Every structure is written in structure tokens, then in C-alpha cells.
Amino acid sequence: MSTSLLVQYAVIGVVVLASVLIVFRKLAPKLTNRWLAAASIRFSRPERAGWVRALGRQLQPKQATGNCSDGCSTCGACGPKRPAAAQTDAVPLEFRLRQ
Known part of the structure; x- marks a missing residue:
């Protein structure tokens, strides 16, 4: 096995391990x-x-800041988010027949 092939396998192994x-x-x-x-x-x-x-x-994992904008979902105070359609003031469609 040549040196370049060994280096290539090592680089591929590192990339695969990082991806996993x-x-x-x-x-x-x-x-x-x-x-x-x-x-x-x-x-x-x-x-x-x-x-x-x-x-x-x-290596210490980052701690939750307790801020509702960090999205940690540890306290449950943020609650479920409303669907995007419910957040806007939507007007229902009206279909009219052509005359």
C-alpha cells in the first residue's frame, strides 16, 4: 500500500467520522x-x-440560558408555536360566479 493511498484513506475516515x-x-x-x-x-x-x-x-456542553428565545424547550414555558397561517390576519377566499 502506497503512502498516498494511506493518507487518502485517513482523510476519508476523518470526514466520515465527523459526518457521523x-x-x-x-x-x-x-x-x-x-x-x-x-x-x-x-x-x-x-x-x-x-x-x-x-x-x-x-467539551462541556452549553447550558441553557433560560431565555425563551434560545429554543431549548427545557422548561416548557415557551409552549407550542402557532402555525404560520394562524399568525397572519388571513382573509377567507370568496368565489363569485361570473355574470
Whole structure:
């Protein structure tokens, strides 16, 4: 196996792995937040090296701000959104026969 082929396989593997992680994060956000929090706790221990603790701080999942505009849906106070048709002042159509 040549070196260029090995590099090509490595690049494709990294791209596929990144794609899988992005899709998994979109489809299962609560599960991935739990995994990131667990990894962050393990990496942030005081006996770890400085760069490992910095990685642990970077892996911490973002917390909900409690703002209704962040779309977190954790408190349930935002409620369901109204359909787009109900948000506008729509006038019903009237059909008239031609004379």
C-alpha cells in the first residue's frame, strides 16, 4: 500500500467520522450532551495535565440560558408555536360566479 493511498484513506475516515458525529449530535442531542458532560468531568480532574483539563473545559456542553428565545424547550414555558397561517390576519377566499 502506497503512502498516498494511506493518507487518502485517513482523510476519508476523518470526514466520515465527523459526518457521523454531526448527524448523531443532531438526532440525539440529550444523549450526546450526557456523553460530553461525562468526558468533560473525566478530563477536568486536577491530576490531569493542563492541556487535558483545557480539553475538558472545551467539551462541556452549553447550558441553557433560560431565555425563551434560545429554543431549548427545557422548561416548557415557551409552549407550542402557532402555525404560520394562524399568525397572519388571513382573509377567507370568496368565489363569485361570473355574470
